[in-house]
Amino acid sequence: MGDFEIKPEFAVKDETALRALFPDTHELAVKKVLGALDPHACDFIGRSPFLCLGTQDLDGRADVSPRGDHAGFVRILDRNTLAIPDRPGNNRLDSLSNIVTNPSVGLLFIIPGYDDTLRVNGRATIVNDPELLESMSVNGRAPKIAIVVKVRETFLHCAKAFRRSxxxxxxxxxxxxxxxxxVKMILDQTTGAPDDEDEMRKLDEGLEEDYRKSLY
Known part of the structure; x- marks a missing residue:
């Protein structure tokens, strides 16, 4: 397969050219954007056990990270402020490093079984306030840090993507x-996976054991 090249004449390079390709935005789609969390947004967040966190570094390199826990794990501190606990992971710290240099974030809240989603955009700060972290403890273990997001806009997103998929x-x-x-895919991509099936099985079991020990 050869490298794909975009034909310059088909590259859409400005918003005017982009919007010319689509009908006007429905009035309700414009009006639905809120500047703070209303009761419906709060209820949605309280039911959500999963979100995707979008960040960028100063050079514009983007990253999207999944965050999951028990339903309602994201704390609503007030109508304009959310707190997301940072549970143990692989310590790459991609999202957290991005937030330190570029605080703009986008959140997509998902509820299992719901086709609609909730989008929240705002500015994030990494905090290690002991009182806040202790309030988000699970099994006696508090997170090391939390991501506090000041909400700039929030709106409900329609079900089309989930219906199509x-x-x-x-x-x-x-x-x-x-x-x-x-484990095998990552080893194939890096150092090489062992050919021995028993050895590979032990590595897979080791990952499952790590999950059991390190979720919190």
């Missing part, structure tokens, strides 16, 4: 065994 439809769920395990 059939995300929650069991008939469209794929068998995880159709692809190699996570």
């Amino acid at each position: 059939h995300l929650w439809d069991p008939e469209h769920h794929q068998n995880r065994s159709d692809m190699p395990s996570l």
Whole structure:
């Protein structure tokens, strides 16, 4: 497969040219954007066990990180402020490093079984306030830091993407065994995975054991 090249004459390079390709925005789609969290947004966040966190560094290199916990793990501190606990991970700190240099973030809240989502955009700060962190403890373990987001805008997003993808439809769920395990894929991409099946199985079991020990 050769390298794909964009033909310059088909590159959309400004917003005027972009909007010329689409009908006008529906009036309700414009009005639905709020500057603070209303009761419906608060209820949605309180039911959500999963979100995607979008960040960028100063050079504009983007990153999206999944964040998951028990439903309602994101604390609503006031109508304009959220707090996201940072649970143990791989310590790459991609999102956190980006926030330190560029505080603009985008959040997408997801509830299992719901086709609609909630979007929140704002500015984030990394904090290690002991009182706040202790309030987000699980199994006696407080997070090391929290991501506090000052909300600039929030709005509900329609169901089209989830309907198209059939995300929650069991008939469209794929068998995880159709692809190699996570450990094998990462080893294939880096140092090379062992050919011995027993050795590979032990590595997979080691990852599962690490999950059990280090979720919090």
